Amino acid sequence: METEISKKDEIINIASELFFSKGYSNTSIQNIIDKADIAKGTFYHYFKSKDDLLNEMTKKHVSNLYPQLHEIIKMEISAIEKLNMLFQSTSNWKSLNIEFMKLLTKAVYSDSNIVLRNKLLEETIKQISPLYLKIINQGIKEGVFEVEDPGMTAQFILTSFTSNSEEMSKYLLADKYNQEVIDGLKRTLSFSERMVERMLGAEKNSLHFVEVEVLERLIKGLLEA
Amino acid sequence: METEISKKDEIINIASELFFSKGYSNTSIQNIIDKADIAKGTFYHYFKSKDDLLNEMTKKHVSNLYPQLHEIIKMEISAIEKLNMLFQSTSNWKSLNIEFMKLLTKAVYSDSNIVLRNKLLEETIKQISPLYLKIINQGIKEGVFEVEDPGMTAQFILTSFTSNSEEMSKYLLADKYNQEVIDGLKRTLSFSERMVERMLGAEKNSLHFVEVEVLERLIKGLLEA
DNA sequence: AATTCCTAGACCGACGGTCGGTCGATAAAT
DNA sequence: ATTTATCGACCGACCGTCGGTCTAGGAATT
Numbered sequence: 001m002e003t004e005i006s007k008k009d010e011i012i013n014i015a016s017e018l019f020f021s022k023g024y025s026n027t028s029i030q031n032i033i034d035k036a037d038i039a040k041g042t043f044y045h046y047f048k049s050k051d052d053l054l055n056e057m058t059k060k061h062v063s064n065l066y067p068q069l070h071e072i073i074k075m076e077i078s079a080i081e082k083l084n085m086l087f088q089s090t091s092n093w094k095s096l097n098i099e100f101m102k103l104l105t106k107a108v109y110s111d112s113n114i115v116l117r118n119k120l121l122e123e124t125i126k127q128i129s130p131l132y133l134k135i136i137n138q139g140i141k142e143g144v145f146e147v148e149d150p151g152m153t154a155q156f157i158l159t160s161f162t163s164n165s166e167e168m169s170k171y172l173l174a175d176k177y178n179q180e181v182i183d184g185l186k187r188t189l190s191f192s193e194r195m196v197e198r199m200l201g202a203e204k205n206s207l208h209f210v211e212v213e214v215l216e217r218l219i220k221g222l223l224e225a
Numbered sequence: 226m227e228t229e230i231s232k233k234d235e236i237i238n239i240a241s242e243l244f245f246s247k248g249y250s251n252t253s254i255q256n257i258i259d260k261a262d263i264a265k266g267t268f269y270h271y272f273k274s275k276d277d278l279l280n281e282m283t284k285k286h287v288s289n290l291y292p293q294l295h296e297i298i299k300m301e302i303s304a305i306e307k308l309n310m311l312f313q314s315t316s317n318w319k320s321l322n323i324e325f326m327k328l329l330t331k332a333v334y335s336d337s338n339i340v341l342r343n344k345l346l347e348e349t350i351k352q353i354s355p356l357y358l359k360i361i362n363q364g365i366k367e368g369v370f371e372v373e374d375p376g377m378t379a380q381f382i383l384t385s386f387t388s389n390s391e392e393m394s395k396y397l398l399a400d401k402y403n404q405e406v407i408d409g410l411k412r413t414l415s416f417s418e419r420m421v422e423r424m425l426g427a428e429k430n431s432l433h434f435v436e437v438e439v440l441e442r443l444i445k446g447l448l449e450a
Numbered sequence: 451a452a453t454t455c456c457t458a459g460a461c462c463g464a465c466g467g468t469c470g471g472t473c474g475a476t477a478a479a480t
Numbered sequence: 481a482t483t484t485a486t487c488g489a490c491c492g493a494c495c496g497t498c499g500g501t502c503t504a505g506g507a508a509t510t
Contacts, residue, residue: 007489029466039491040467046489050466118339152392152416159388163381191377198423232456254499264458265500271456275499 008046011036012057020104023112024054058119062127065089073131079139080206083196086135087161087209102172109169121162129154139200146201157196164192177222186215233271236261237282245329248337249279279341283348290314291352298356304364305431308421311360312386312434327397334394346387354379364425371426382421389417402447411440 005013014036018027029050033043047053072085108117132154139145147153171185193207230238239261243252254275258268272278297310333342357379364370372378396409418432 028464030464040493041469041471041491042489044467045491114343115339118343148419149412149416152413155392156385156388156416156420160381160385163384167377167380187374188377191374191381194373195381195424198426199420201423253497255497266459266502267457269500 007038007042008056011038011043011046012053012060015053016057016061019054019057019113019116020107023107023110024116025112054116054119058116058123061120062123066127069128069131073134078144079135079142080144080202082135082138083132084208086131088211105169105172109166109173117162121159125155125158129158132157136200139202144202144206147199153199157199160195160199161192164188164195172222182219182222185219189215232263232267233281234285236263236268236271237278237285240278241282241286244279244282244338244341245332248332248335249341250337279344283341283344286345287348287352294353294356298359303369304360304367305369305427307360307363308357309433311356313436330394330397334391334398342387346384350380350383354383357382361425364427369427369431372424378424382424385420385424386417389413389420397447407444407447410444414440 011032015027015032018031018035022031029040029043033040036043047056069086069089072082072089075082075085077085107113108120129151133150136145136147136150136154140147140150167188168185171181171188174181189210193209194204196202197204197207236257240252240257243256243260247256254265254268258265261268272281293314294311297307297314300307300310302310332338333345354376358375361370361372361375361379365372365375392413393410396406396413399406414435418434419429421427422429422432
């Protein structure tokens with residue numbers, strides 16, 4: 001039996017590729033239907049508008065992330081360990097193909113993708129912040145976090161990640177990889193960790209979003225490119 | 226002598242009104258030149274593109290904010306006092322016309338203004354974060370702040386304000402003003418203060434972005450509307 | 451008189467979105 | 481078993497609007 005994939009999903013997948021490689025605003029409906037080999041009418045049979053397509057797409061992307069994150073939540077480990085794992089899964093550190101990462105970064109943080117970036121963040125907050133909330137509450141019980149408003153904090157931390165990702169994207173997209181760029185990456189990452197600790201009222205240096213070896217590999221990849 | 230206003234500034238002003246009332250993406254060049262009573266060619270003589278206009282516009286808006294903020298920096302008061310004043314000036318609390326604020330909020334936080342919002346934040350960070358940096362450094366000297374990377378912290382705090390403004394905008398745009406909405410506003414604001422304190426390593430409850438009487442007035446305005 | 455600056459608006463291609471309609475599958479009626 | 485009716489996936493010509501270009505002419509400056 002073939003892998004049954006609905007036409008709608010097929011369109012979403014093709015549009016996804018185009019959005020991430022060319023940018024949302026640089027991708028026309030015509031581009032999408034050409035590649036999908038369908039007619040205009042077909043597209044608008046499945047989607048109300050281009051924006052509607054983007055909504056469904058982001059929802060799907062974030063949803064796909066959810067299950068593995070949920071697995072982490074269910075594990076019997078400390079809140080801090082969960083948080084570290086959660087971050088590592090949310091970010092793309094694991095798939096350390098540097099070329100792919102550069103491509104993705106370029107796509108998401110390009111000017112023509114402000115809309116996509118925003119939708120992605122919005123959807124992430126909607127779907128993922130409840131998971132963060134659970135961890136925060138666990139951490140409070142364990143006495144390692146000290147937070148007044150767990151809900152708002154969860155949301156706030158997720159938003160903060162975006163601003164830090166943006167900062168890091170600058171380094172990843174540098175056309176030349178020297179010590180300065182590498183230091184910048186390390187500094188930004190470390191800064192992000194210390195900030196989240198403060199927001200959570202956690203002990204300093206308790207969080208480590210990226211294992212040293214992973215970072216080293218990334219840097220090595222950068223230097224070779 | 227009449228107030229000499231260049232054609233370029235005139236176009237910027239008119240475009241500004243339209244962007245803020247209808248949204249950036251919903252405002253066409255045609256709308257602008259109609260209201261400005263000029264021809265297409267004239268517009269494109271002064272601006273390279275619609276995006277160029279947006280850039281100049283945001284730059285001007287933020288620049289107009291700069292002088293009064295710079296005044297605060299020069300004052301001989303504590304870092305904490307400066308920070309409080311700075312925030313109050315940056316935000317629009319001072320001009321407590323509730324109707325105007327609702328309009329502005331609606332404009333800036335509408336979907337059709339993601340681009341504008343982003344540019345505004347970008348420009349704010351570029352121009353205003355150096356001022357925050359000075360205050361942070363002063364606070365460190367005074368021993369009231371404890372920060373590892375002042376530069377990044379300044380930037381981070383400014384970005385955070387956006388996410389909090391976004392949260393507050395939800396309450397301001399509520400169609401019904403009841404106790405729940407008011408509490409939400411108060412809680413969000415207080416949360417923001419506590420967060421900035423943590424980011425700065427400042428003592429709890431040392432920051433007060435909005436004076437109580439101002440907030441009360443705002444809430445009164447909300448209830449009457 | 452020449453050159454530069456400014457204004458004008460017809461015009462362009464690309465865009466997102468609409469609309470009237472085709473066609474094959476399935477179901478209901480004969 | 482055959483016809484008829486209904487459905488909805490699918491099609492692509494078409495529309496208005498958009499951001500942006502181009503050429504021509506007028507105003508100011510030299």
